[in-house]
């Protein structure tokens with residue numbers, strides 16, 4: 001099946017400048033759970049404006065890699081910095097600040113179904129809110145910002161609608177707006193399109209890529225579909241049983257590399 005034509009906006013100068021400080025810098029990153037090595041000696045740099053896709057079979061370490069970036073998974077590393085912070089040395093306030101610098105987008109959206117799209121987006125700013133705001137009185141500036149973000153993801157007209165009555169694609173857009181509400185310096189999207197049909201999957205990945213380009217926020221996205229990584233990512237990180245087996249431009253991902261990443265189990269991966 002031929003791939004639909006997809007616009008490829010240029011990468012930001014920061015992403016093309018090898019001397020620019022990367023938003024994510026990892027060297028010899030390793031995670032071990034008991035006898036299980038979940039991630040083994042991974043090197044990774046992610047720059048502003050880039051979309052980096054993580055590919056690998058189930059259990060290859062994609063989620064674990066994302067979790068290390070916010071200090072959720074226990075790791076060892078020669079270096080791990082995210083948005084200028086050394087992840088391994090953060091505790092308390094430092095860890096909270098690190099986590100508020102990172103917007104998360106999940107497969108199942110993690111919205112509060114009975115609350116409106118607008119309120120769900122507003123919750124993305126709670127880390128910066130004072131006590132009164134936590135009690136539900138968001139400032140008019142926050143509301144304006146949340147509405148602008150809903151507009152950014154094409155959903156201003158559904159701001160008052162409860163999230164449970166939105167489609168899957170719409171809910172994922174709300175989740176992206178919520179992530180943007182916290183003014184992240186990095187977006188981690190863990191299988192954000194696994195519950196969506198192929199057309200909506202393309203819409204959501206296109207939106208994430210536009211955000212990366214226009215807001216200069218890098219996006220790391222785990223995917224199970226090689227074709228989507230080829231179409232929407234700038235670079236691909238391929239993991240196999242916790243080992244990094246491919247790191248390079250999405251355009252360089254040939255059948256040989258796909259085979260290295262997935263072994264022989266490569267059917268149904270293109271669409």
Ligand SMILES: Nc1ncnc2c1ncn2[C@@H]1O[C@H](COP(=O)(O)OP(=O)(O)OP(=O)(O)O)[C@@H](O)[C@H]1O
Pocket residue numbers: 033036037038056057058059060061062063064065
């Ligand atoms: N908290 C944990 N305790 C023990 N083992 C874990 C833990 N979290 C992950 N693992 C193991 O680490 C390995 C990598 O898991 P991970 O969730 O990162 O894979 P994944 O590539 O994200 O998989 P999927 O595509 O199914 O989400 C797996 O073998 C998993 O069982």
